[in-house]
Amino acid sequence: MFEDVPPPSAAEGTGAVRGVAEALLDGAVLDAVFRQAEVGLHVLDRDLRLVRVTGAVLAARGVAAEDVVGRPAAEAYRVFGIEVKESVLREVMDGGTPLREVLVPGRPPGDPGRPHVYSVSVYPLRAPGPGGREGPSIGLVATVMDVTERVRTRQRLGLLYEARERIGRTLDVERTARELVEVTVPGFAGSVVVALTDAVLRGKPPELRRKGEAPLLRCAAVGGSGDGRADGPLPEPGEVLLPGLFGARLPEGPELVSVDGDVRLVAPLAVRGQLLGAVAFRRPPWADPYTEDDLAPADGVTAHTATCLENALRFTREHVVMTALQSWPLRPEGESRHAVEVAQRHRPGGTGAGSWFDVIPLSGARVALVVGQVERPGLSSVATMGRLRTAVYSLATLDLAPHELLARLHGVTQRLAREQTGGHGVDEPSASCTIALHDPVTGRLDLARAGTSLCVAVRPDGSLDADLVEEGPLLGGDGPPFACSSHVLPEGTVLGLASSPRDGGGPPLARVAAALASPGRGPHAMADDLAGILAPERVLLVARTLRLPAGDVAEWEVPGELSAVGPVRHAAEERVREWGLGVDPLTVELIVSELVTNAVRHGAPPVALRLLRGESTLTVEVRDGAPTAPHLRHARAGDEGGRGLHICATLADAWGVRYETDGKTVWAEVALGDPAE
Incomplete structure (x- = not known):
C-alpha cells in the first residue's frame, strides 16, 4: 500500500540540520537586537507601517509599543516627536537611493522643551530571489540615533573656530566689537549688543572690576535681523548703557538673565580681572531660548574677544607713541637747496616702525643723506631709532667720512644693546644705515653702507647704477670695516635711497629706473612713482643732485x-x-x-x-x-x-x-x- 520512501542521505541530513540551526541563530540575533540594543532599529512593511521597533528605544522615549506599532510611519513617528515625509520613504522602497545619516530635528515626548537632532538612515528590505539574486522590496529598515550632543558640540566648536578666525584680525577696538556681532548673528543669536567701557573706547587701559560698582558702558556695536518685533529695542552706537540692559548687575561670568520677562545671555568682556565691557545675546520669541548648555560657547567667544580687545588697545597705545616719536619733520629745504632737491615718503608706525631718514647740511655747502632702519620692529626699536638718529646728526657735524661715521655709530649701537639687554646678548638691537655725502662744488658723492638697503643712481641720460656701494655688516653686528665708495656724478643725477624691506624682496631694477627717470619731472613726482612699487613700510628718500653755480x-x-x-x-x-x-x-x-x-x-x-x-x-x-x-x-x-x-x-x-x-x-x-x- 505504501511506497518505500528512501531515507535521506547523510549529506542531505546534515544540510537540513544546519539550515534549522542558522534559522534559530538568526531569530535569536534579531530578538536580541530588538529587545536589548540601544540603537533605534525600525522595520516598516510595504504599506509603510511600523511593524517592529527596538524595545530599549521605546522605554527611553517613554512610548508604549501599542502606540506606534502597526501605525503608518508619519503617524507613528509623530509620537516620537519627529516629522517624516512618506514620499521620501516610498522612493527608497521603490528602488531609490538609500538614505544615509540624514539629520532630522525632533522633540521627543520625554523632553518636549528641548530640541533634539536625530541621524536617520533608511535601507530597503528585499526578499531572496531565484539564483541568489535580490528579489523585490518587502519593506524598509531604518536606524535612528539621537545625535543632539554631537551636533551641539560641533556647532560650539564651529562657533569658536569662526570666532578665532574672524575676530581680532584688525587690531581696532570698535572693529573688533563689530566682528563679534558678525560672528554670532544669526547663528548663535538673533540680536547682539556689545558695550565697552568709556576708558576702553578712549584708548585708555581697562580698569579693575570692583564688586557692586556699576561701570559706565557705551554701545560699541549692535546687530540683528532687522525685524523690530524679533530684535526688540536696540540702542544706537555711542549710547550710554547702564547695567540695566544686562540685568540688575553685571555678572561675573556668562549668565542667563531675565530682563522684563525676556531671557538673555549676558557675558562680561574681561581679562585678568580688568573689565573692558559686556555683551548681551538675545533670541527672538519664537526661537528656542538659551539654556545652560549655551553658557560654555558664549564664554569661549567673549573670552577670545576680550583678549583681542586688549591686544587692540595695546597696539593702539604703542601706535600712538610710535607715530609721535617717528613723525619728524623734514629739515628746512633752504639748508640744502644748493646741493640737492629732496623728496621723502614715509608712513610712520606699523612694520615700518624704527625706520628713519635725514637730510643734514654740512660745511662747504655739502649735504648728507641718511636712511636707516632698526631691525625687529616695535616700540623699543622706535626709541633706539631716535637715539641713533641723534647720534648720526651729531657725528655728521664732525665732518667725518661716511665709513668712519658708520664705524662710530656701530659703537653707539653696541652700547645701546648692552643698556637694553643688560649685557646678556639676547635680542640685541641691530640696524642698517646708508650714508651718502654730496659735494655740490665738485659733484663728488661719498657713500658707505651697513646692512642692506636700496641705493641707486639714475643719471640724466637714463642709465641706472645699482652698484654704487656694496652691502656691509649690520650696525651692532660684525662691525667695521664698512663698505664705502666715491663717485663723481653729473648734475641732475637722481639718487634713490630706501630702507631695507622686512620681507627681503624688492621691485625689479627696471621699474626702479623708470620711476626715477627725471626728464620733465621733479623729485616729488619720482618719489610718488617709486613709493608705489615699494612696500608701504619702507622709508624713501629721492634727491636730485645740483652743482653750486x-x-x-x-x-x-x-x-x-x-x-x-x-x-x-x-x-x-x-x-x-x-x-x-x-x-x-x-x-x-x-x-x-x-x-x-x-x-x-x-x-x-x-x-x-x-x-x-x-x-x-x-x-x-x-x-x-x-x-x-x-x-x-x-x-x-x-x-x-x-x-x-x-x-x-x-x-x-x-x-x-x-x-x-x-x-x-x-x-x-x-x-x-x-x-x-
Whole structure:
C-alpha cells in the first residue's frame, strides 16, 4: 500500500540540520537586537507601517509599543516627536537611493522643551530571489540615533573656530566689537549688543572690576535681523548703557538673565580681572531660548574677544607713541637747496616702525643723506631709532667720512644693546644705515653702507647704477670695516635711497629706473612713482643732485710764504664787496688773514683759499696738505701770536676742520644779514 520512501542521505541530513540551526541563530540575533540594543532599529512593511521597533528605544522615549506599532510611519513617528515625509520613504522602497545619516530635528515626548537632532538612515528590505539574486522590496529598515550632543558640540566648536578666525584680525577696538556681532548673528543669536567701557573706547587701559560698582558702558556695536518685533529695542552706537540692559548687575561670568520677562545671555568682556565691557545675546520669541548648555560657547567667544580687545588697545597705545616719536619733520629745504632737491615718503608706525631718514647740511655747502632702519620692529626699536638718529646728526657735524661715521655709530649701537639687554646678548638691537655725502662744488658723492638697503643712481641720460656701494655688516653686528665708495656724478643725477624691506624682496631694477627717470619731472613726482612699487613700510628718500653755480665760488692758490697773506686777504675782501653780501668785509678779511697765516706757518703746501656764497651764510675755507689738527688756545697777555683761531671763533658763527686723505680743510661760516646798500 505504501511506497518505500528512501531515507535521506547523510549529506542531505546534515544540510537540513544546519539550515534549522542558522534559522534559530538568526531569530535569536534579531530578538536580541530588538529587545536589548540601544540603537533605534525600525522595520516598516510595504504599506509603510511600523511593524517592529527596538524595545530599549521605546522605554527611553517613554512610548508604549501599542502606540506606534502597526501605525503608518508619519503617524507613528509623530509620537516620537519627529516629522517624516512618506514620499521620501516610498522612493527608497521603490528602488531609490538609500538614505544615509540624514539629520532630522525632533522633540521627543520625554523632553518636549528641548530640541533634539536625530541621524536617520533608511535601507530597503528585499526578499531572496531565484539564483541568489535580490528579489523585490518587502519593506524598509531604518536606524535612528539621537545625535543632539554631537551636533551641539560641533556647532560650539564651529562657533569658536569662526570666532578665532574672524575676530581680532584688525587690531581696532570698535572693529573688533563689530566682528563679534558678525560672528554670532544669526547663528548663535538673533540680536547682539556689545558695550565697552568709556576708558576702553578712549584708548585708555581697562580698569579693575570692583564688586557692586556699576561701570559706565557705551554701545560699541549692535546687530540683528532687522525685524523690530524679533530684535526688540536696540540702542544706537555711542549710547550710554547702564547695567540695566544686562540685568540688575553685571555678572561675573556668562549668565542667563531675565530682563522684563525676556531671557538673555549676558557675558562680561574681561581679562585678568580688568573689565573692558559686556555683551548681551538675545533670541527672538519664537526661537528656542538659551539654556545652560549655551553658557560654555558664549564664554569661549567673549573670552577670545576680550583678549583681542586688549591686544587692540595695546597696539593702539604703542601706535600712538610710535607715530609721535617717528613723525619728524623734514629739515628746512633752504639748508640744502644748493646741493640737492629732496623728496621723502614715509608712513610712520606699523612694520615700518624704527625706520628713519635725514637730510643734514654740512660745511662747504655739502649735504648728507641718511636712511636707516632698526631691525625687529616695535616700540623699543622706535626709541633706539631716535637715539641713533641723534647720534648720526651729531657725528655728521664732525665732518667725518661716511665709513668712519658708520664705524662710530656701530659703537653707539653696541652700547645701546648692552643698556637694553643688560649685557646678556639676547635680542640685541641691530640696524642698517646708508650714508651718502654730496659735494655740490665738485659733484663728488661719498657713500658707505651697513646692512642692506636700496641705493641707486639714475643719471640724466637714463642709465641706472645699482652698484654704487656694496652691502656691509649690520650696525651692532660684525662691525667695521664698512663698505664705502666715491663717485663723481653729473648734475641732475637722481639718487634713490630706501630702507631695507622686512620681507627681503624688492621691485625689479627696471621699474626702479623708470620711476626715477627725471626728464620733465621733479623729485616729488619720482618719489610718488617709486613709493608705489615699494612696500608701504619702507622709508624713501629721492634727491636730485645740483652743482653750486660758478659765480658763487671763488678760489685762490696761496704761495707758501707769509708775504702772500696780504694779497689773498685783499682779493677776498674785494670779492665780498662784488657779491654785495650782507656781511662786514672787515670781518671776512680778518678771518681769511688768520686762517691763511696759520696754514702757511703751521701747515704744508699746497695751500688754497676758497669762498662759497650761500643763501644765508658765507663760508671761508683754507686747505693745506698737513694732517695735523689745529686747536684753539688762549694766548697770554705778552704773547705775540696764538690768537688766530680764537679770533675766528669770535667773529664766525661756526668753524671746524674736516680731514681728507691728503690734508685738511679749516672752515668758518659767517651768517649773512641784509645786502649792503
